[in-house]
Amino acid sequence: MRTLSSDAGPAILTGRDLLVAGRAAPLLDIEQIEIRGGEILSVLGPNGAGKSTLLRVLAMLQTPDSGSISFLDRSGREAERLMRKRSAFVFQRPHLWAGSVRSNIELGLRLRGHASDSRRQVAEQAAAQLGIQGLLERDARALSGGEAQRVAVARAMALDPDVLFLDEPASNLDAMARTALIEDLEHVARDGRHATVLATHDRADAFSLADRVIVMRDGRVVQSGCPEDLFENPVDPFIAAVTGAELSFRASVTSSQDGLLVVYVDETELAAAGSAEPGDRVRVVYRPEDLFLSRSEIQGSPRNRFQARVTEIRPAGSLLRVRLAGAGHWVAVITRAAADELSLEVDTVIWVQVKATALHAFQV
Amino acid sequence: MVEYPSFLPVSATFRRLAPLSRWVSLVAFVSLVSGCASEPAGVVYLGSTTSVYDTGLLDTLVAAFEQENPDLEVKVLAVGTGQALALGRRGDADLVLVHAPDAELEFVRAGHGRNRVTFMRNDFVIASPAEDPAAIRGISETETEPGPAAFATIASAEAPFLSRGDDSGTHKRELALWAASGASPVAPWYQEAGQGMGNTLVIASERRSYVLTDRATLTVLGDAADLEVLVQGGHLLENFYSIMMATAGRNQAGAERFWRWLLSERAQSMIASYGSDRFGAPLFSPVPFVIPDDSAAGDGSEATNPVVLAWQLLTSGDAYVIDVVLRSLAISGAALILAVLIGLPIGVGLALSRFRLRMPVVALVNTGLAFPPVVIGLVVYLLLSRSGPLGPLELLYTPGAVILAQVVLAGPYIVAVTLAALDSVSPDVRMQARGLGASQWQALLLHLREARASLVAAVAAGFGAVISEVGAVMIVGGNLAGETRVMTSAIVLETRRGNFSVAIAIGIVLLTIALAVNLLLTLLHHRGPSSPIPA
Known part of the structure; x- marks a missing residue:
């Protein structure tokens, strides 16, 4: 039985009245959302539900048209600066820079001005966590989809973030690579040092990893709670379908x-x-x-x-x-x-x- | 009944025609085809000095001749005395009309020409803007040979003098006058334009220089140049025009017909009255002559292969060639640096921004790519000329003007290719960098780094565009020797002068540079911008 959400720490990241306007209907319209320290939160929904938008807004990579975000009790510019220092974002199609896998993993550390030997060590640890130590000297462009995603996650983990954002990390992978990655992500997410926010359209991934699940549709939150909650008390047929009751x-x-x-x-x-x-x-x-x-x-x-x-x-x-x-x-x-x-x-x-x-x- | 062998590609229809009509149609077909392929009955090429052409006299004479001789066409190649003689030597001209007696006599002596007749004259004058810094205005009254005397005075005053510098008849006379004056003209007060008479006068007016010109061209130019006649008279300023037939010419019969017509009463009376209605006095006067009877045609001497000569110039490090090449590289290099400093940030700004007028601005930049360079030269010229808004900067005919024109030329290239380079990189590159903690500035630098191969290509494309341009650089630079003469304009001049070996030598260098730039572009294209991981 998974631990209940009450075991997670206090809220470290909260968003209020987040609104991102779209052409016909809002892309994002959320009254209140919070991320608690150390928890694994899945954001589940079909394509176009607004998951990626939500993640980018929470990670302060995209400014909402209205609403406020507070991170570690700071807000505004200060919160944004802090977010850059204490969070890491993995995109659906990660961009790998020209160079070796090692230099890609070290990129964030280099941007922060870490010394080269500490960079080396940290990069190797992160690679080991994702099982790609053998790829360190490889050209980053010569990787398969699954390998590239692992590199992307490793370089995010190398930054030791308080919040790790994963935007549909397995969506572009074939079935076998996807399963393997989700397994490794589970180990990464459960090392307890950070909160993980995972956006996905695959209900199996969402439910297997998460402490808490938020289901989104058309930019809004339809229901949120721990997986059992959603299973047993779906608020509408959509949620029921999402949990497999079709x-x-x-x-x-x-x-x-x-x-x-x-x-x-x-x-x-x-x-x-x-x-x-x-x-x-x-x-x-x-x-x-x-x-x-x-x-x-x-x-x-x-x-x-x-x-x-x-x-x-x-x-x-x-x-x-x-x-x-x-x-x-x-x-x-x-x-x-x-x-x-x-x-x-x-x-x-x-x-x-x-x-x-x-x-x-x-x-x- | 004629039987065609079955392997001949003759259509079934043709076979079915009656035998006689087959032959008729075959003959008609063959003569039609051969008629189309052959040249018209007569074309005569006349190589001439520019001064006679610029006045419009040649056009008038040729029109009258062709009206009386409808089966002949006279094509005038107004290329200047030097090249006209070169054309005659090679047989590319059937007749030459020039005004350099020493060169003409040498031409005949060497067997390249015959039937030389001096048939018309006017005179040279020394002209200048009203200022007359060397105070030569009164010399015509006090000296029997005012020409050399004026030159000596100009030299000792080191007043600005602009020479044709192109081996033309006028240029040769100018050099003879310097010799007679006992003074040696040197830079910086002595400049060589390397252009025809009309252009040289315009430049002299702009730069407030003394200039030696034939009176006719100056008269015809009128208000376009702000010059007046200061010194005239004396034997050394007399200007005689001669007509010669080239022994190597391909149309000897046609050439002789024009030669005779030019020396006929009708032509001579046209010459005597040409220009009096428009300018008050005739521009030329006929000269009494006796029609010779040179039947002996000399043999042309062998020309040395100009390509071989060109190679020798390059391997021996000819100073003139090196000077022109280095100046081109310096001017284009400076222009490129400026264009990059201005264009790169604009390209980056356009790539990153999403303001409402972005589309039309991008379209405008792309239109700049298609602008004819010579039109850009014209616009810059109008801006920089004395009467233009930037006139006070006195940039015209200086290297600064050429650099300015080239910056305007290369700018759109830099902006457009930078824009394309940045857009070709995956659009969320900057967001991904920020997702790893990069500041806005760090993210931008990473984006540029990803596109660096394309950015270098942008610079190379801009360089290629300016190093090979010729129209704008000549309009705003004036092709002045030692100052604004670059590879392309030097090739134009030396070809006109008939110095093909020099032109070829410079051309080889220019080709090599263009090839090198293209090679670089191709290599960079294959390395290409970053490609995302295979999905």
């Missing part, structure tokens, strides 16, 4: 009490989580892996139990996707081993169980 169906509410609803679909009553009034139409969202299939009815915690017929079985990677008809239409995902155990095939009738809390209902 399957849904419509139903009507028959009764409601304390966040628990009874919805009616296809002559069946189901219990779901959400807030709505009786008579409302709702969209119920769930994750396929939250459906539990069995041959016979099992007494257990899930409130919802019904029978359904298998209409289709399809492979989905190493798992199987099963379409079911009964109390509406459903899609479940199970392992092949489980399918074998159930002797599952088309037209088989089985029992389906799903927890009420796994069914998220949103007003339509």
Whole structure:
């Protein structure tokens, strides 16, 4: 279980009423946001959500049209100067300067006027942290995408920043390079010395790394909180989709009490989580892996139990996707081993169980 | 029935025509083609001194001749006495019309010319602006040979004197006058323009110099030059024009027809009256002559290969060539440094800024690239001339004027290429540098460093543009020997004088420099600006 956000330090960087105007709609419109010392914050959202803009504004590389930023209790010019000294930014397409990998990693140190032997040492440590000691003497232009990104991260880490900004660092890499980089980033982020702000459109990366996740769309924050929060209490279908709950169906509410609803679909009553009034139409969202299939009815915690017929079985990677008809239409995902155990095939009738809390209902 | 061999590329249509008509069309076709390929019935090339041409007399005479002889065309090459004789020597001119008796006699003696007839005259005068610093105004009244006497006075007063310096008839007479005066003209008061009579007079007016000129050109120039006749008269200021046929000329028959016509009554009476309606008195007078009957044509002597001579000049380190080359490099170098100091910051500023008028300003800069250099020369000339806004600076015809023109020439290159160089580097380079802690200034320097290959290319392009330009440098510099004569204008002058070996020598140096600059540009282009990592 990940540490809760209350374990992170106090807020070191706060932004208020940040506004960046766009041509038709604002590129960024955020009332309040803060970064806490030592935490890993993911900024998640689709392309065009405003993630990069947010990072650049927070890193004080881009001036917002209105709003204020305070860093380490300073603001204005002083904060900007301090930000340059105490933060480092890794761009989506890092620009590597002509020269060796070593000279690129040492660049920030050179700009700050560090002596050459201390530069050497620090650069080597940073390279080791990213696993690229072997590349130090290589020409920086002759690197693969993944190697170049590591160099970019290493040169940022060489500066020992209080805040490390990573703007979609793995987006331009192929799948294997991306996985490897995200793993290394996890080690880098967890060394505890600095806060990490990571912008990404990949929900797996965002959720696996982060202490806290901010989900953005159209320049605004839709929801923020720790990953579990978002998983269990998505505020709208968008967040639910972001966290993987993309399957849904419509139903009507028959009764409601304390966040628990009874919805009616296809002559069946189901219990779901959400807030709505009786008579409302709702969209119920769930994750396929939250459906539990069995041959016979099992007494257990899930409130919802019904029978359904298998209409289709399809492979989905190493798992199987099963379409079911009964109390509406459903899609479940199970392992092949489980399918074998159930002797599952088309037209088989089985029992389906799903927890009420796994069914998220949103007003339509 | 004629059968064509089947391998001949004769079309099927042609084969189908009746045999007789095939022959007719074939003959017609061949004569049409051969008719197009051959030259018109008669072209005669006349190499002439510039003074006769500048007055417009030659145009009038040639028009009258061609009207009476519609099958002949006379092409006038008004290149100055020196080169006219060179053209005659090589057979590139069929006739020469010059005014340098010693050179003419040598020309005939060597067998290059025949049928020499002195047929018209006017006189030389010494002209100057009204100031007359050497006080030679009254000399014509007190001396039988005022020419040499005036020259001696000018020399002892070290008053400014401007020479043609181009081996023309006028120049040769001037040198003879110096010899007769017993004085030796030296810099800095003695300058050589290296240009035709008209241009030399304009420069002399601008620089308030004494100048030797034929009276006709001065009269025709009128108000364009602020000069008046100060000294005239005496045998040594007499000016005689002769016509000769070149033995190596290709159109002997046509040349003879023009020669005879020029010596006919009609032509002579045209000469006698030319100019009286416009200037009050005729510009030339005919001279009594006897038409000779030279049937003997001498053999032209062999010309030494000018390319070989040029190479000798280069390897022996000829002083004149070295002087011209070094001056060109100095002037263009200075101009380039100034252009970079002004243009680079402007280019950087344009690349970094995003103000509203940016687009039109960039378009303006790019238009500057396409500006004809000679027009730039004209504009700078108008600014620097005595009556222009920068006249008081007295920069015209000094190296400063040439540098100014070249700065204006090279400036747009520097700005445009700097702009392109900076834009070619990835746009967020500066932001990335700041993301690593760079100050605004450090970020800018890093950006420039990334584009440094292209920036050097900018400078090289500017240098290439100015070192090979000829129009503007001549207009504002005047091609004065030892002062504003650069490689390109020297080539023009020496070619005109017929000194092809010198022209070729300088040309070789200029070509080498241009090649070196282009080589540098190509090398830098391949190194190229930084490319982002492969995605």
